[in-house]
Each structure stands twice: as C-alpha cells, then as structure tokens.
Amino acid sequence: MKILVAVKRVLDYNVKARVKSDGSGVDLANQKLSMNPFDEIACEEAVRLKEAGVASEVIAVSCGPAGCQETLRTAMAIGADRGVLVESEAVLEPLAVAKLVKHVAEKEGVQLAIFGKQAIDDDAGQAGQMFAGLMGWGQATFASKVKIEGDYALVTREIDGGLENLKLKLPVAVTTDLRLNEPRFITLPNIMKAKKKPLELLKAADLGVDLAPRTTTLRVEEPAARKAGIKVADVADLVKRLKEEAKVL
Amino acid sequence: MPSLVIAEHDNQSIRTSTLNTVTAAIQCDPDVHVLVAGQGAADAGAAAARIAGVKKVLLADSEAFAHGLAENLAAQVLALASGYSHILFPATAGGKNVAPRVAAKLDVGQISDITKVDSADTFERPIYAGNAIATVQSIDPVKVITVRTTGFDAAAAEGGSAAVETVSAVGDSGLSSFVGSEIAKNDRPELTSAKIIVSGGRALGSSDKFNEVLTPLADKLGAALGASRAAVDAGYAPNDWQVGQTGKIVAPQLYIAAGISGAIQHLAGMKDSKVIVAINKDAEAPIFSVADYGLEADLFTAVPELISKL
Numbered sequence: 001m002k003i004l005v006a007v008k009r010v011l012d013y014n015v016k017a018r019v020k021s022d023g024s025g026v027d028l029a030n031q032k033l034s035m036n037p038f039d040e041i042a043c044e045e046a047v048r049l050k051e052a053g054v055a056s057e058v059i060a061v062s063c064g065p066a067g068c069q070e071t072l073r074t075a076m077a078i079g080a081d082r083g084v085l086v087e088s089e090a091v092l093e094p095l096a097v098a099k100l101v102k103h104v105a106e107k108e109g110v111q112l113a114i115f116g117k118q119a120i121d122d123d124a125g126q127a128g129q130m131f132a133g134l135m136g137w138g139q140a141t142f143a144s145k146v147k148i149e150g151d152y153a154l155v156t157r158e159i160d161g162g163l164e165n166l167k168l169k170l171p172v173a174v175t176t177d178l179r180l181n182e183p184r185f186i187t188l189p190n191i192m193k194a195k196k197k198p199l200e201l202l203k204a205a206d207l208g209v210d211l212a213p214r215t216t217t218l219r220v221e222e223p224a225a226r227k228a229g230i231k232v233a234d235v236a237d238l239v240k241r242l243k244e245e246a247k248v249l
Numbered sequence: 250m251p252s253l254v255i256a257e258h259d260n261q262s263i264r265t266s267t268l269n270t271v272t273a274a275i276q277c278d279p280d281v282h283v284l285v286a287g288q289g290a291a292d293a294g295a296a297a298a299r300i301a302g303v304k305k306v307l308l309a310d311s312e313a314f315a316h317g318l319a320e321n322l323a324a325q326v327l328a329l330a331s332g333y334s335h336i337l338f339p340a341t342a343g344g345k346n347v348a349p350r351v352a353a354k355l356d357v358g359q360i361s362d363i364t365k366v367d368s369a370d371t372f373e374r375p376i377y378a379g380n381a382i383a384t385v386q387s388i389d390p391v392k393v394i395t396v397r398t399t400g401f402d403a404a405a406a407e408g409g410s411a412a413v414e415t416v417s418a419v420g421d422s423g424l425s426s427f428v429g430s431e432i433a434k435n436d437r438p439e440l441t442s443a444k445i446i447v448s449g450g451r452a453l454g455s456s457d458k459f460n461e462v463l464t465p466l467a468d469k470l471g472a473a474l475g476a477s478r479a480a481v482d483a484g485y486a487p488n489d490w491q492v493g494q495t496g497k498i499v500a501p502q503l504y505i506a507a508g509i510s511g512a513i514q515h516l517a518g519m520k521d522s523k524v525i526v527a528i529n530k531d532a533e534a535p536i537f538s539v540a541d542y543g544l545e546a547d548l549f550t551a552v553p554e555l556i557s558k559l
Contacts (some may be wrong), residue, residue, distance in 0.1 A: 003253075016513060017377035026381055035403070038495075069427065094349065095358050123376055124361045125345050129319070130353035138424035139319050141346045154428070158488055159342040160441075160497075165428040166318075178478070179488055214358030218371065218384040224519065229541040235554040238526065238544050241470055246524045246541065248503040249470075249559070 001148075001170075003046045003055045004110040005037040005080060006101050007062045009071040010121040017121075020084075021221040026121075030228050035071045038116025040078070041176040044183040045146060046114050047079030054148045057081050059108055063100045065089050076194035077186045083197065088204035088211065094122075096204075096211040097128035105135065110171070112153070117142050117175040122140060128175035138168035144179040250437055251280035251304070252335035255326060257343055258285060258293035268300060268403035274306035275302050275404070276366035277335040280308060281376060281412075286325050288351040294413045301405035312416035317343055317426035320512050323350040324419045328356060330391065334369070340395035340443075340498075348395050357389035362498075364400035371440070378475040378494040378517035399521060401502035433487055436481045440490065443473035445503045448519070451479035452508025452529070452548060459485040462552050463507065475499065475519075477509045493518035507548045511536030512537065 011017060013033040020027045029120030046058040060075035062068040063086040072083030086100045090242075105113055113135075132139035140146075144163065145156035148170070157164045158177045202209060232238045242249045252274040267283070274281045281302055285294045286309040288406040294308040307329065313321040321457070326347070330336060336351060338344030340362045352359035364382075365373035371386045374396070440446065449466040453459040459480065467474050476486035478493055492499055494517035504522035507516060513536055519525070520539050527540035527546045538544040544551060 011377070013514070017380040019381045026377055093358055095353060095356075118280055118495070123374075123378070123494070124359070126349035126352070126359050126361060129346065130359075131348035131350035132319075133323065133353035138422075139346075139350065140425070141319070142342060157342075159430075161435075161487075161489055162430060162432040164316075164430040166425050167428050168425040169423070178482075207268060214389050215360065215385040215387050219388055220376070220381050220383045223375065223379060223382050225518075226525075226539050226541075229525070229537070229539070229543055230542045231537070231545060235544065235546070235551055235558055238542055239555065239558045241542055242503070242524070242526070247504075248524050 001055050002057045002110040004113040005042045005046045006058050006115045007075050007249050008119045012035045013037045019222050025220050035074050036116050036119045038176050040183040041180050042114040042116050043075045043078040061104050063097045073194050076197045081103050083199040086202045087115045093213050094124050094126035097127050098208045102134050105239045113173045115175045132173035134196045137170045139174040142177040143174050144177050250334035251282050252278040254283045254284050255338045256285045260287045260290045261292045263296045266398045268339050269398040269401045270337050270396045271404040272338045272401040274337045277322045286314040296457045298411040298413050299407050299409050301408040302543040303409045303411045306411050306413045307416045309416050313421040318425050319346045320422035320424045326351045326425050334354035335392045337394045339395050344395050352393035359393045361395050364397050438473045438499050440473045445470045446475045446501045447505045448471045448475035449507050450477040450509030456485045466556050474495050477515050510534045
C-alpha cells in the first residue's frame, strides 16, 4: 500500500505573525518558514506505518512556490521515500490544494492520504476533508490513533467531549491531531540521505486543474489590542477588584 | 435565497453552538432554515422550531445519521443545497468535519471560523492563531461557512414557531461506520459556553495536583476547567480541556489562568475573554501582557487562599 502525506510550508510556529502596514497580508519576508506542525505528525505516522510493514512507500506532496522543496526534504528526512512538488507561485486556497493532491493521489494510486488537521497560517482546516470529498473516500479527521487492519482503517478521533472510534473502508483520508504521535528528531545523517531521494517537480498550471481563488482578501488587520492590565498586590486585592471593579464575581 | 444552518443536537435538544450559528445566519439572510439530521430526532426538530428567527426546520431522520458520520451528513446537506445561498455550520469538531466536504462537492470554497458578517458575501475571520484578522469576500454562488461560536450571541432558544418539514433521508454511504466513543463524564458547565473558566498549565506538576488545586476553585465558582497544551500533553488534564489555536476557542466572562505561561497558541484560544486573571510566579510570563489582573505568586498558595476568600 502506498501512502501520501500532504505537507505545507508555513511561518514557523514560534514566530509571531506581523501584519503588513498596507493591510495586504502578513509579512513573510525574511521570516523563518517551517513545515506545518500537524504535517510533521502526518509524516511521522506514515513512516511508522511503513516501519510496521503496513505501507510499501511513503510519498510526500507539497503545493506552492519552489521554496517548498525544503519542506519536502524535511519530510524525506523524517522518512518519506520521495517527494512531489506541485509548483505554483499563486496563492492556493484549500480547494485548489485538494484538487492538486487528488491529481497526484490518482496518478500514484495511493490507498491512504494523511493531512494535518489544519495549517497554522490560514487556520482553515479544510484540505483533508475536501480531498476526501473529491475522491469519494471516507474521512477520519482529528485522528489520535490510526490502525490498518486488512481492508479497513480503525481510527480514534478527538471530538468535543471525548473520543470516537470509527471503522473506515480503504482507501481513506486521515487528518492528524496533536496527540497522534510525537514526531521524531531529524538527524544529520538523515538530512544528508534525504538530499539524495527523488523529488519530482510538476507545474500546477499544466495539470488542467481549476486553481482560481474563490475568495478575495480585502484586508488583513491587527486584532484589537487589549487594554493594559494591572498587577495586583495580593489575593485579597484580586478578589476585591474582581467583585467591585470588574463585577464578574 | 434562504440560508441553511446545520444543527448540532443530541436528538432531544439543540446544542448552544447552533444558536450562535443561527445569529450569524440571520445576518447573512433573514430567511433561516435549520437542518436537523439524526435518528429519532423529532424532539430536537421541535426544539429547533422554537428558536427565535428560524423560519423552517428540515428534519431528516435515519439510522445513517445516528452518529453524525461526515460522509452521510454531507450527502444529506448536498441533497438540499440547491435552494440555499448560505450553508452554515458551527465551528465545532462536528461542523469542521463536514463543512469542507460539502463545499468541495459543490465545487465552492469554504470560509472557516468567521467572527463577523460584514455583508452577505464578506466576512471576517482570524488567521495566524488570531494574530491577524482577515476580511474576505466570497465570489461563490453558495457560501459554505463555519461560525466561531464565541463571535456571535446565541439566538433565543424560545419564541419561534417554525414549521417542521420532514425531508427524505439519504442512505448510508457504506464508507465508514461508528464503533464506539469514550465521552468524558462531566457535570461541570461545557467549556465553550461556560461563564467562568479556571485553566491550569504545566506548573501544576501532576494530574493529582491539577485536580487537588483547581477543582475546588472551579467548584466554588461554578466554573468549567480548562488546560494549556503543555498540561494536556503531560497528561495532567484530558485532551478535550485544551484551550488554544488547536483546542477549544473560548470567551467567558472570567478566565483564570493558573500556572500558564501564555504561549501564542494558548492566547489564540482565550484572549477574547472579558476579564483575564493570571496567577504565575514568573513576572516575565507573556500571559501578564493580556491579563487584566495579574497576580505574581505561587499558585499552590494563591489558589487555596483565593478559594478561602470567595
């Protein structure tokens, strides 16, 4: 069985996003970009399934500008066998990404596609579900446990209030939640090995997929700042202020 | 054209998240219909009909909807979609699961987690863990939307008198099946709708300490308990207590953060709270930058003292 993992290059999670002064977006120039944390978890899970003998090959896919090759190399350093970059300089919305990944998934004949549950830049949380819908596959979102048994995937999902167990017929799309696994530390020898793994380049524009954005971003602004708070002297002071000033008790 | 709200319910009653979503839907188009898809969900359908502002309730009753499986629910929404300009889901685990699938099958974009309706096609939504607010305009004929429940007031649960219309249910997709669930037993207020939240972080040190120190405070205040990702990852608190970008987004009247440093990802989940109290012994902790009232103290002495003074 072949597994596909979809990975995205985003502003590093430790960096605080700064809004451009002209309101056109978030300033990414000269900022540290890394693999979306949920996608690292997706790579780790795919590689673990391969190590367990469930999968024969793990293919990492990314959609975006040429710089995303770096992210694919990271995926290969975690253990993906090869990478596919669907190159596009334009802004890709989740629907466009789902269509591009569908193209690759069909070409490669994968049985399992693993996405992160959301990218920490646009916070959309759509691509995995959209992909599943376009493929007509079952979907298991927010997964915290994945087990493949014969022709089925047994998945535990994180839902509001607890956990839910589903049984899905393969092929299936899974999106990862934080608790699925702890991604491994990437070692220098593996980074070197990843440089030698094959990386295929496709031009998004040549694939005959409708990539036109469905929304226009009119402006991007800083959120309203909270007014500065105060430090209270002790617990008695805190209780008094909560009762008399804030009136929340 | 009317807007359609996909209700969250337990077959008997409607969840609060649906009421917030109805408010957002009315701002898109005042002609609001609600879909209640479930098994034996007549009571939930009747409850939906009493929500103020709802014009019509569509009730789809089938075994296929017993557990809200995405494949089946999405197919039901698609069967009804042609008559609607807006299809809105609450941005809960359930809504986020189904909405993108519906959008993809309609070949339209989806707009996640809206916090404001500017006009019928223009919406505001936070991006980058809430560090930026984007105003987006949709060019699609049908807008598929998830609604951040803390961004909108709840519609009144009583006062409406909509007609309930039974619609034919689509069958089971056969793609997935429900095996079981482990729902945490909890008699506290629900985290996302609680008025007061007491939240703990890594500084609590253990699951026992977490319960020993924070539970009495939450009991005293009638509050829900929350946790930072660090506390959840360390096993001090269950997953579904996590507040933050990747957990629950909350906006209570009072949020008490005990032993939480205040990472970007945590702030994303609670910085719209009305009053924030931080108890931390590290004077440099970033949580103090958003706290209305900061108490620089050891939480193991401050929290018991707080309980005794309430």
